[in-house]
Amino acid sequence: MVVVDTSTFDGTANREEDMFHEIAKVISLTVQGPHVFLIAVPLRHITKDDLTVIEQLSKIFGPDALKYSICVFTHLDCLHQKDMEIDQLLLNSRKILLDLIKCCDGRYIAVANTAAIDEKEATVANLLTLIKSMVNENGEHPNTSKICELVKAAITTLSDERVGRFQTAELDNDGGVHLLPEVQQIIQSFFCTATVPVSGLQIPTKGISEIERILTIIYLxxxxxxxxxxxLIEYTKTFDDPLLCIxxxxxxxxxxxxxxxxxxxxEYVIPLIHGLPQIVSIYIFEDDRQKEATVRMDKNYFKLSNIFHHKDLLLSKLWKDVLLTIFSVQGDTITNIDTSHTDFFTKVFIGSETIDKLTMKTLSKQQVKFIFFQLLIDAVLRTPTVRTTNNCYAKMLEIYxxxxxxDEREMQIINEFESNYSSEMAIQWYEKNQFLRQSLNIALRTENMSDILHFRYFIADIHRQLVERCLPDCRPFTVYGVEMMQMGELKNIQKNIGEVALIKTFFSGTMSNQTALNAVSTNIDPLYEFVLFEIVIDCTSDTASFSSIQTLGYKENCDILFSPGSIFRIESVAQIPTRRIWHVKLSFTDRQLSKVKGLLERIRNEFPHPLTLMTLGNFFCKVGESDEAMRYYKTLLGVYEFDDDAIEIINYNIGLIYEHKGDYEVALQQYQTGLNRAIQSSSSNEAYTQQQIVDSILKPPLMNSASPAILYFNLGCVSFHKLxxxxxxxNFEKAYDCLPDDNTIKKVDILNNIGCVYYKRSDFRKARHYFEKAFDRALKILPAENSLITCYLKNISAAVNSASVNN
Incomplete structure (x- = not known):
């Protein structure tokens, strides 16, 4: 156990440098993040300054710090002298004391300074029990904050410059802490404000070597x-001529x-350069006569840091922003990115430069996931319309x-949805109900397959409304929107500039960057970053994935709504240090996205029929991911548990996967289960709209409906493989009898397979008879050059030759 004792954080320190030193000491000795904050409060003298400690703790270690805090009341012995227990004091206490305990979620313990040893040991044991309980509640994870992450990135950067194990602080023989200057510098630059000049800051040796690659400072x-x-003079350029500067x-x-x-x-230069991705911060240095004009500029350009009238303040802010950028960028280069994370807002398609050459067999696992999500959304958006809420929305509302x-208010909204919802009002319900919107987008963002499918009717309803409101004349315009993203996801996007990405959720934006930036709060989760998306739209087709909804009277900061699965090209990613946010620029154009659409079209064309929810798992089978296909179909069984037609098709598809694996016994059971449901069931609307897809996963022959004939045919195939x-x-004969029309290729293939059975029985005369019947009927249906004609001829030849040998 590591215990770090600090001086006061109550804001009463004589100098801010002392405060920075204490912060640096704590972070240096607990750089992975502390598991608990013990806030010592003397009962003999409680003041408002004790509440200031809470404010400082949240400011330094993030808003979640209080989840890791315990109040330790000292000098309990003072109360004993007055025959008053701690609980009695709390009942009669002032508001300050109660507020302290409330901030720590009711966690507190009292310590008597003059207690006997055994009493102190008992108090310590109780404290450790309380700590252990809180640590378990927090999943045994330490507190994480932005400044800790920044220091860790700097430590990794500096570690190569030290011999042996690198430490952020060193202890002397008397227990004093000697902080390394680089760490003090980072802490001071992070917490300093524009009113506190920073001087004498030094950049570590490795940091200096990286600056030329990372940044340039330009003065005009x-x-x-x-x-x-x-x-930084060697990384600085100065200009008098604005044209040369630009x-x-x-x-x-x-x-x-x-x-x-x-x-x-x-006035002339900023409008020309502000939109460039390489520009991350703009600083204006001027006198008071120009102040009013520049303030107006601040409202239009989010990269504009501030208007400075004192050079020390400008240097302070510039130094701070430069240091944050150096360590942020260096941290990006040394951190491995876990792209298997599903809790991402986006999916990136890596390898778009060779997209014309890609086939189903050459797709990487990352590309397979990207394409499957696109196919899934496409299938969801084609879910049939229903005119009443009935059972189609029941599971969605159950999740909600x-x-x-x-929450009584939300329960009331759900009841109102059940009574009044219609598909023509989908966008209205999406926009006016924040919690419904959150539930839907969480399902999409986390790729919770079951929840996505339960939301399918609502998703399709919203999309159809967007299609109906499709912009008739899509002239170039720009949309801005704000999202919170994990740093790992940001790094993944940043290292794939020039590739394409899809946004997994519904995404709303506005035409005004200022309106979008108003959504950014100062209370930021330390594990996430605020990201301003700037999307440049210039397209003449496929505008159905988004539409303007401003005229319908929805919230002011939502002018455009995008459907899930919308594809964009990544243009640039940069941190805007002046606002402590990231800026991601995307583009939505026909020219840039045509290759991705072409790949998706080629993949769809490899299947005889359009893929739908019932048979989407076949895509995984095609790319060799049969386990993923099985997982998908098992999820479907839970979603369609009361739909007999759907269960028939799903069981049938699961049977095919087992058959392809060579597990014929299990495949036979799945086919039989599907057949039993088919015989007993009545048709369902959704299964009917999906059944045409079953053909694409069948062995030849392909059939156009999920009928008993298909199941008998495949039961025959399984029995054949099992000898x-x-x-x-x-089963083949039953399949034949179930098809009334003789002049179809389906019956031709059944006749061929019946011939195969007789061939295996060595009854070559009957085998030849059925092969010839198949051949004769095929000639009436198919062109002579068709490959099936050749197949039937080979079978006839095999029967004749085998009969001759047998004789």
Whole structure:
């Protein structure tokens, strides 16, 4: 166990440097994150400053720090002298004490400073029990904050410069803590404000070697050379001519540019450079006469840091932003990205430059997941319309109810949905109900297959409304939206600039970046980052995946709504240090996306019929992922548990997977289960709309409906493989009798398979008879060059030759 003792965090320190030193000490000695914060409060003297500790703790270690906090009341012996117990004190206490305990979720313990040893040991044991319980509640994970992550990135960067094990702090013989200067610098630069100048900051050796690759500082029309940063002078460019300056900026493609200008040219230069991905921060240095004009600029350009009238404040902010960028970018290069994460907002298609050459057999696992999600959404969007809520929305509402059981308002909304919902009002319900919107998008974002399928009717209803409201004339325009994303996902997008990505959820945006940025709060989860998406739309087709909903009177910050699965090209990814957010620029154009659409079309064409929910698992079978196909169909069984027609088709598809694996016994059981349900069932609307797809997963012959004929045919195939020729012949004959039309290729193939049974029985005369019947009928249906004609001829030849040898 590591215990770190600190001085006060109550804001009463004489100098901010002392505060920075204490913060640096705590983070240095617990860089992986503390598991518990013990807040010591003397009972003999409780003041408002004790509540300030709570505020400082949340500011430094993030809003979740209080989930890791316990109040430790000291000097309990003072109460004993007055015959008052701690619980009695709490009942009669002032609001300050109760607020402290409330902030710590009711966790507290009292310590008597002059107690006997055995009493102190008992108190310690109780404290450890309380700590253990809290740690278990937090999943044994330590508290994580942005500053800890930043220090860890810097430590990894610096570790190569130290001999032996790298430490952030060193202890002397007296127990004092000697902090490494680099760590103090990071802490100070992170917490300093624009009103506190920062001087004498140093960048680690490795950091300096990386700067040339990471960033450039460009000054335009800055006559005061003292505004330049001496330590970064070799990575700095200065200009007097705005045209030369703009030419230089546009020539720098893969760096982060910090742009500093006077008030003389900002009106002309900033509109030209603000949209460039390499520009991450803009600083204006000017006098008071130009202040009013620049304030107006601040509302339109989100990369504009501030208007500075004192050079020390400008240098302080610029230093801080530069340091954050250096360690942030270095952290990106050293961290492995877990792309198997499903809780991502996006899916990236890696390898778009060779997309024209890709086939089903050459797809990578990552590409398979991308394409499957697209096919899934396509199938969901084709779910049939229903005019009443009936049972089609029951499972969706059940999921919704389970999340808000104790919320009477939400229960009332669910009841209203059941009574009044219609598919023509889907967008209205989506937009006006935040919790319904969240439940739906969480299912999509986490790829919870069962929940997605339960939401399928609602998803399809929203999409159909977007199609009906499709923009008739899609001129180029830009949409802005804000989302929270994990750092791992951001890094994955950043390292795949130029590739295409899809957004898994419904995504809403606005035409105004300022309106979008209003959604950014200061209370940020330490494990997530706020991301401003800028989407440039310039297309003449396929606009059905999004539409304007502004005229319907929905919330002000939602002008455009995108359907899930919308595909974009990744143009740029950069951190905007001035706002502590990330900026991701995407594009939505016909030219850039045509290759991806072409690949999807080629894959769909490899199946005889369009893929739907009932048979989407066949895609996994085609790419050699039979376990994924099985998992998908098992999920479908739970979703369609009361739909006999659907269960028939699903069991049939599961049987085919077992048959392809060579497990004929289990395949036979699945086919028989499907056949029993088929005989007993009445047709369902959705199964009827999906049944045509069954053909694409059958062995030849392909059939166009999920009828008993299909099941008998495949039962015959399984029996044939198991050498049970009597059962095989029986099932083929039943399949033949179930088809009324003689002039179909289906009956031709059944005749061929009956011939195969007689061939295996060595009854070559009957085998030849059925092969010839199949051949004669095929000639009336198929062109002579068809490959099946050749197959039937070979079978006739085999029967004749075998009969000759046998004689």
């Amino acid at each position: 029309d800055i006559t005061d050379s003292s505004i330049l940063i001496p330590e 030419a230089c900026i546009t020539s720098i493609r893969n760096k982060n540019i910090f742009f500093v200008t006077s008030g003389l040219f900002y 109810r389970s999340q808000y059981l104790k 049970d020729y009597d059962r095989a012949l029986e």
